[in-house]
Amino acid sequence: MVAELARLKLRLLVNGFRRSIWLTIGFVLGTLYALALATFVAGGVVVTGVVDPGVAGDAVVLLGALLVAGWWIGPLLTSGMNNALDPRRLAPFGIPRRQLVIGLAVATLIGVGGLALVIVALATVAAWSAHVAVMPVALVGAVCGVATCVVGSSALSAILAPVMESRRARELSGLVIALLGIGVWLVFVGTSQDLTFVISPESFDALLGSLGSVLAWTPLGAPWALAGDVVDGAWLALAARVAIVAATLLLAWRGWSWALARELTGGARQERSVSVDGLGWFGRVASTPTGAVAARAATYWRRDPRYSTSLAFVPIVPVVIIVISGGDLTTSALMLTGPIIAFLLGFGISSDIAYDNSAFALHVTTGVSGRADRWGRVLPVLFVGLPVVVLAVIATAAASGRWDLLAVTLGVAVMTFLGTLGTSSVASALYLYPVPEPGESPFKSAQSASLAPLIGQFGAIAVAGVASLPVLVLAGLTLLLDLPVLGVVTAVVGAVLGAFALVVGVRFGGRVYDRRAPELLQQVLSYR
Template structure:
């Protein structure tokens, strides 16, 4: 049976070279480029023979971890169907264990795996030249490839179970945004390191962490042996990871074989946009509608554009009076976190009369409060994840990064929590839909101004401990950076949860007055 599945897999690979001329040309061009990239990678790895053991360790562990992460992420990002989906073989009546073994073996017969195998052989050659046993080097490469193959199988199965009917360009955009959030900070960190012909200590510490994770443990075994250290921990992780992934894969195969696949709708769901991505719950529907507003309504777009401009303007006076750029670079990021948390303080008013849908449908307050915060979280978290390492890179002291994380988390979370209360307790009139965002209607009371001030000043007041410890870390004791981080995270998360709970109660009790406000503006 395994041989038959392997023949099917081989036929699928050969079948990619069939089709019209344009398709074949694209496939051949891609293969040529991939072969060139593989050759360049092998040449670069073999060129490490003259470098120190530490350099080889850093390159191989980082590269192997990145490849394993790519095998796990690719099924989630690529909108393709798995030709080896276990449900395709359900009609054959095979035992789940035998089918899982055959499909895992067939999954190893793929172009990406062959590329990793070629580079892995070069890695094994490099370590063998440094006194590592050829058997040990080969086993470590085999374990690394096994982790890659099983990660791809597991993630493909999870995608088939949960994402098949909700795949859309919006979801792919979220995955792409996640990649940016990961890649940009890492790239900034690597670019800021001081190499001087040696491996920076920060990078060695990062590799030490990866060496005891499933992503990099297998690739770290030869390096540990070459250094004469005890390889027990990475060896246990490297052996245990494929075992755990194999058990998860068998469980997923059993679930897929006993789960009926949802029939596809005759009409494409792409037109549903964010509603096809969000969960089918009241909170998910509100989140999807809010996302549409934030992306299409120019009133929201103007608010988003103003945030970075306002934060950047805070730098000008400080630079004019002679404050060093290294210090000024730290100022805009907390302002961005503060303003992003403050943005939804009047979000309910932007709905105009559409808010009646929530109230008439009896939507729970927590669904309304959480759903309205989703767009700000999707914008704010990636933005802060990118600008924080950039600011720290300009400053030059990466030891301040925990303090920056704490301050930004505290200001952002506290702002969102207080905004959840203010938007239900004290909404004030804004320009109607379709009107200029710079046109503000006349207000007959001061509730709007008070709500704005309370949210912003309240966020600063609640985050005062984190700000104080961050100031101490900047001017006196760098050890206070960790205190600032935990204080900020605790304040931000705690205020966010409390704000959603209180805002939910306020929304439910003031439903009638909210309707009156919507009808009168």
């Protein structure tokens, strides 16, 4: 049965590539990238062990602890990720629980993530090449570490599944992963530029040793510390860490088995229904096709985590720019905040049809025109986004003290916002790509993503850039010649040209929509 589940997982993985050649190309490129990254990390660990055997143990423990933490926490933050071998689908076959747990654990390793984990785990063994005698112990520790990653991750996901199935939990997990990712990136940027101090090699070794010593006594790092205990002759510590590893695996195994039993017999929990008074936005807009689409789009932006999570990036833009500019609030780079926010908001509707999922059938069956559909999706973003962009430009001008750049920045930002809305109206009717389904994590990876729509999205960005060239040229002349009058001209031209680009984009996108509506519906439904 274990071999059958592993074969089934491999078959599901292979069958997913038969839908499209672009899917296969995209998967191959993603696999090469992931394996290259894993190989780079593995090579770094091996080189560290060869060049400086004294820090090999601490480096291995730190890397192993990061692996375990990533495997444990990652699925909780990306709770909407696909689970091809959902245990509830296997319930009718009456598979013994022990075989089911072992089979699912083995199947978890079949894929890019499992292969990358094995590569890095083997590198932790090679890192002990200066002490060949302890490499078998390191191999045992690596096997235990991989088991801790897989069993612990599956146990936490299964135990917390009823909690993570709630919409609020999915929204929170999406926000947390966004903030964590941005935070890690900001720390990396800050440390790679200037943090007003330099860590000496001696200080770094001491810091690495301290972290390794602490993590080695936790379930995260204990499996990877076994070889180091043998090298040091710390037999009592070795016995204690073996006990930690055994207890961790036993508790995780029992917890996973219990959670599977609950899931197979109790079914999924149902969320409590939420009562809503009134018609919401539908009672506040005109009773027209455009108004109905606008009301639904506004409801999406307010209630759908796939939309609201993307809005979390908007207030972080100035923080990112401040970090990149070295914390100097007076820098003119801060004036880029407005145009960047404008682009993020304007390009946010480029995947609206895909986000509709099966609800898009209502547009096709009721004969909603392309003009009504395009304007209905644009208007909520336009009414809310334009004031946000203007306020962002004014706020950054006040923070940086560069009031002389207010007019020119406003022209660039408004042109970027309106022009991107126009090009997004065309792009979303030309190219669709898989997105998380309603109720899923905003960070779910779409397995059927292809390369062609991605090229189309980049093409839309390029078109928006070309449309903004006149305003960008005026902005460049304003900065080069230092003429405030040209700044005012830039603001006026940006508003007029942006409005023209928006109207043209919506009209052209409406025509494309009218011509491709049935094809778009078929494509959306194929992603389910």
